Amino acid sequence: MGCFPCFDSREEVQFNPQKVRSDRHELHPSAPSNISRLSSGGDRLKSRNNVNASLRRESSGPKGDSPDGQIAAQTFTFRELAAATNNFRPDCFLGEGGFGCVYRGRLQSSGQVVAVKQLDRNGLQGNREFLVEVLMLSLLHHPNLVNLIGYCADGDQRLLVYEFMALGSLEDHLHDVPPDREPLDWNTRMKIAAGAAKGLEFLHDKANPPVIYRDFKSSNILLDEGFLPKLSDFGLAKLGPTGDKSHVSTRVMGTYGYCAPEYAMTGQLTVKSDVYSFGVVLLELITGRKAIDSTQPAGQQNLVTWARPLFNDRRKFTSLVDPRLGGHYPMRGLYQALAVASMCIQEQAAARPLIADVVTALSYLANQGYDPNTAPAHNIVTKERPKTERNGRFSKNEEGCSRWDLEGSEKEDSPKETAKMLNKDLERERAVAEAKMWVEKRRQSA
Missing domain, CATH: 3.30.200.20 (Phosphorylase Kinase; domain 1)
Known part of the structure; x- marks a missing residue:
C-alpha cells in the first residue's frame, strides 16, 4: 500500500457548518470558516x-x-x-x-x-x-x-x-428490531464482530501509513449477503502517527458513546482510540443495547458505564447478554467475548490490545460453531463435582454438555483473570499459525 500525501498529521481544515444532519459531535469549536457556499452558474x-x-x-x-x-x-x-x-x-x-x-x-x-x-x-x-x-x-x-x-x-x-449492501447496517439488526424479524444469533454476532475487526486491522496494520477510522459504530458497519460486515463512511478517517510520533493531534470528532476517553478529553488520536470504539460495538453485539440509550433508567443509559461494574463478578455475566438470544449462547464463548470487550474499553489506551490480537481472539470464537439447539445457558444446572476436579475448567451437566464452572474459586475471578485465560488460547492459536508459516516457507525454499 502506498502513501497518502493528501492526509497529514496537521490540524485538519476547519469548517463552520450552518447545518450538519449527523449524529456526530464536535467537542471543540471549529475556527471560523473562510469558505463560502458554492453558488450557481x-x-x-x-x-x-x-x-x-x-x-x-x-x-x-x-x-x-x-x-x-x-x-x-x-x-x-x-x-x-x-x-x-x-x-x-x-x-x-x-x-x-x-x-x-x-x-x-x-x-x-x-x-x-x-x-x-x-x-x-x-x-x-x-x-x-x-x-x-x-x-x-x-x-x-x-x-x-x-x-x-x-x-x-x-x-x-x-x-x-x-x-448496495442488501442487509442494511448492524444497527438495523440490533436496535429497535421489528417483532417479526428474527434476532441475530450468537454465531452471526461473533462472525460480524470478527469481520469488522479484520476491516479495522487492515486500516491499522496493512495500510501505509496507518489509517485511524475515528467513527467506528454499529450504524457504519454494513452487512452484505450472509451477514458479511463491511466498514463504511470514511469521512472522518485520519492518517495515524508515523516515525517516532505517538499520536495525532486533531479536533475531536466522532459519535458520543463511542469516543475513547483520552481522545475526547485531549484530542490526541491513536489506533487505540478505534480499539475502544470497537469494544463498545462488541458490547452492543453481546448485550443488544445501544451505546447511549436515554430510555434506560438512570445509571444504565451509557452502555460502558453500566457494563463495567458487572465485569467484576462472573455470576453477573449472564445479565449482560441480550435477552433476545433466549439463553442460546456458549457460556465459555460469552466469557471470552466479554474478556475481549473489557480489554478494549480500558480507560488507559496503553492497556487496550492491538486490533490484530482482537482479530485472533474473535476469529477463534467465530469458528467455534455453537449449536443454537443446545439447551439455553441459563437452564444448565451445575452439579457438585469431586474435589479433585475443582481446578478443572469444565464440568458436565446431565446431558453431557460442557459448561464453565461458576462455583468455587472461579466465581470471584476478575476480568483480568478472564483475559489471562483467553490469552492462553490466543498464544496457542498464534503458535500454530507461526508453525504453519514456517513450514510453508521451508517448503517454498526447498
Whole structure:
C-alpha cells in the first residue's frame, strides 16, 4: 500500500457548518470558516473542476491498487444519479449517513444496483468528508471495507456511489428490531464482530501509513449477503502517527458513546482510540443495547458505564447478554467475548490490545460453531463435582454438555483473570499459525 500525501498529521481544515444532519459531535469549536457556499452558474462549473483537480492532485503520489496513480472510481453526472434513484424518491430512501441521505438506485448504464449517498448542501463540513472518503475508498480495498463505485461533483452537488449492501447496517439488526424479524444469533454476532475487526486491522496494520477510522459504530458497519460486515463512511478517517510520533493531534470528532476517553478529553488520536470504539460495538453485539440509550433508567443509559461494574463478578455475566438470544449462547464463548470487550474499553489506551490480537481472539470464537439447539445457558444446572476436579475448567451437566464452572474459586475471578485465560488460547492459536508459516516457507525454499 502506498502513501497518502493528501492526509497529514496537521490540524485538519476547519469548517463552520450552518447545518450538519449527523449524529456526530464536535467537542471543540471549529475556527471560523473562510469558505463560502458554492453558488450557481459559472461558480458551479469552477467548483466541479476544482474538486476533480483536487482528487487528481491528491492521488498523484505512489498508491497501492491504481497502477497509474489515478483515482479508480467512476465519475457520474447528477443527471445520471437522479435517473438511477428516480429523482431521489422517498420510496428509494435507505437511511441517513454521516453527511447526507442514502438512496437505493440502479445505474442505467450497467443495471447495477447501488447505494447513492447525497451530501447535505447546507452542511459545508461534508465537503472535506467527501474528498477524504473518495480518496480513502479508492485507494484502500479489503473484503471488509465497502466498495466505492464512483462519485459526483457536479456543481454544488456531492454524491457518493457504493455497492448496495442488501442487509442494511448492524444497527438495523440490533436496535429497535421489528417483532417479526428474527434476532441475530450468537454465531452471526461473533462472525460480524470478527469481520469488522479484520476491516479495522487492515486500516491499522496493512495500510501505509496507518489509517485511524475515528467513527467506528454499529450504524457504519454494513452487512452484505450472509451477514458479511463491511466498514463504511470514511469521512472522518485520519492518517495515524508515523516515525517516532505517538499520536495525532486533531479536533475531536466522532459519535458520543463511542469516543475513547483520552481522545475526547485531549484530542490526541491513536489506533487505540478505534480499539475502544470497537469494544463498545462488541458490547452492543453481546448485550443488544445501544451505546447511549436515554430510555434506560438512570445509571444504565451509557452502555460502558453500566457494563463495567458487572465485569467484576462472573455470576453477573449472564445479565449482560441480550435477552433476545433466549439463553442460546456458549457460556465459555460469552466469557471470552466479554474478556475481549473489557480489554478494549480500558480507560488507559496503553492497556487496550492491538486490533490484530482482537482479530485472533474473535476469529477463534467465530469458528467455534455453537449449536443454537443446545439447551439455553441459563437452564444448565451445575452439579457438585469431586474435589479433585475443582481446578478443572469444565464440568458436565446431565446431558453431557460442557459448561464453565461458576462455583468455587472461579466465581470471584476478575476480568483480568478472564483475559489471562483467553490469552492462553490466543498464544496457542498464534503458535500454530507461526508453525504453519514456517513450514510453508521451508517448503517454498526447498
